[in-house]
Amino acid sequence: MQTKTIIALFVLVVTMFSCNETPQKVTEKSQYSAFLNTTDNEMLRLAKQDVTFWEKKLEKEPNQFPYLAKLAASQTVLFNETGIIEHLKNAETYLVEANKSTHYNNAGYLRSLARNYISQHRFKEALELVEKAETIGENLRATQCMLFDVHLELGNYKVAETYLAKIEDFKDFDFLIRIAKWSDHKGNLDATINYMERAKDIAESSNLKGMKQWVYTNLADYYGHAGNIKTSYNYYLKALQLNPNDAYAKKGIAWIVYSYEKNPDEALRILETVTATYNAPDYYLLKAEIAAFKEDDTLEETQLKFYKNTVKNPLYGQMYNAHNILLHAEEPEHFDEVLKTAFSEVENRATPQTYSLLAWVYLNNNQKENALTIMQNHVVGKTFEPEALYHLAEIYKANNMLSEAKKLKQELLESSFELGPITTAKIENI
Numbered sequence: 279m280q281t282k283t284i285i286a287l288f289v290l291v292v293t294m295f296s297c298n299e300t301p302q303k304v305t306e307k308s309q310y311s312a313f314l315n316t317t318d319n320e321m322l323r324l325a326k327q328d329v330t331f332w333e334k335k336l337e338k339e340p341n342q343f344p345y346l347a348k349l350a351a352s353q354t355v356l357f358n359e360t361g362i363i364e365h366l367k368n369a370e371t372y373l374v375e376a377n378k379s380t381h382y383n384n385a386g387y388l389r390s391l392a393r394n395y396i397s398q399h400r401f402k403e404a405l406e407l408v409e410k411a412e413t414i415g416e417n418l419r420a421t422q423c424m425l426f427d428v429h430l431e432l433g434n435y436k437v438a439e440t441y442l443a444k445i446e447d448f449k450d451f452d453f454l455i456r457i458a459k460w461s462d463h464k465g466n467l468d469a470t471i472n473y474m475e476r477a478k479d480i481a482e483s484s485n486l487k488g489m490k491q492w493v494y495t496n497l498a499d500y501y502g503h504a505g506n507i508k509t510s511y512n513y514y515l516k517a518l519q520l521n522p523n524d525a526y527a528k529k530g531i532a533w534i535v536y537s538y539e540k541n542p543d544e545a546l547r548i549l550e551t552v553t554a555t556y557n558a559p560d561y562y563l564l565k566a567e568i569a570a571f572k573e574d575d576t577l578e579e580t581q582l583k584f585y586k587n588t589v590k591n592p593l594y595g596q597m598y599n600a601h602n603i604l605l606h607a608e609e610p611e612h613f614d615e616v617l618k619t620a621f622s623e624v625e626n627r628a629t630p631q632t633y634s635l636l637a638w639v640y641l642n643n644n645q646k647e648n649a650l651t652i653m654q655n656h657v658v659g660k661t662f663e664p665e666a667l668y669h670l671a672e673i674y675k676a677n678n679m680l681s682e683a684k685k686l687k688q689e690l691l692e693s694s695f696e697l698g699p700i701t702t703a704k705i706e707n708i
Contacts, residue, residue, distance in 0.1 A: 304508045313522040314551040325355040343379035346372045361558035363593045385416040433629035451480045465662035491520045525556040542572040559588040607642045630661035634669045646676040664693035
């Protein structure tokens with residue numbers, strides 16, 4: 279693999295760089311280890327029971343379309359708890375049937391199917407459904423919340439902002455989490471955290487477990503982006519205290535152990551316990567990255583093979599397009615395939631992030647001028663995402679715009695935790 283030699287050189291650089299900086303340890307093995315080998319997943323067990331129950335009910339009364347919605351909800355829980363794509367697709371099947379049974383005239387069922395499509399990165403299809411729900415008008419506020427979500431995903435930022443204004447209520451959880459997301463999009467991380475903390479207060483006063491778990495993991499992410507790693511870690515722990523099987527929270531702690539504490543072996547140990555019961559392909563990619571950092575070629579190749587074999591499943595559709603682009607962009611033999619995927623992503627949602635991926639593909643095929651034009655037209659000044667800005671810095675460097683690249687370099691180094699040690703080493707060489 280051509281990129282492996284390059285990565286090895288960068289790892290050597292970052293290892294030398296890290297010797298001069300020993301970050302303060304923020305995690306406690308005794309705290310999180312209690313959640314790593316949980317044998318009982320109550321949520322999973324109850325969801326399986328629900329599936330059996332509603333399947334029997336539907337078998338006896340096949341015309342009862344509400345049973346379809348119940349089955350879809352249970353299958354969605356199974357997907358969230360296991361990462362198994364078949365459960366998400368099963369939920370889609372039930373929701374399509376429920377909508378057919380109601381002639382696509384039930385706003386709640388339309389929103390549920392749209393939510394499923396969002397999970398599958400089928401954003402344009404989701405938009406059609408929520409627009410139809412808007413026309414129906416039932417529980418309009420819930421529909422307007424989803425319209426904000428979908429337009430933001432699609433890069434329709436002015437339209438998204440109009441829906442944010444329609445749902446404005448600073449005492450409402452659904453509004454607060456969305457204005458937090460909007461503030462993050464605008465690059466105001468302090469405001470993002472402030473709004474999310476206010477949403478957390480509402481979640482805790484409501485004492486709804488799922489709501490609290492969601493807000494804790496999101497706060498953990500945002501505090502990590504802000505460089506407040508200890509607070510990030512503590513919020514992941516709070517999520518695990520609510521649900522010891524929260525794979526996302528465990529992944530977050532593993533990232534802290536790897537990216538901040540530079541302890542790849544412990545990070546891998548954490549992830550091994552997660553992937554024993556949770557099957558999302560991106561966990562294999564993370565393990566491959568950590569293996570590359572510790573220069574374990576065998577483990578890296580094994581994890582990449584797991585990833586590639588898993589995403590061959592056509593049920594994933596476009597869900598892992600961005601991951602595939604980043605994985606293969608530096609491999610000339612995959613250029614045509616990766617370029618096609620990058621164009622597909624832009625077609626699916628024309629955002630600064632997807633355009634940055636397209637530009638990245640061109641840069642790695644020695645088309646630096648094309649890459650720069652795309653970035654100048656669609657990315658510069660339009661996003662604060664570190665990955666897109668890293669691509670921009672490399673494209674500036676390739677086009678001999680060294681002053682612009684150096685300015686971005688300083689900003690990117692402040693996002694070293696979020697980007698990880700390997701990318702940080704590359705930034706050091708800009």
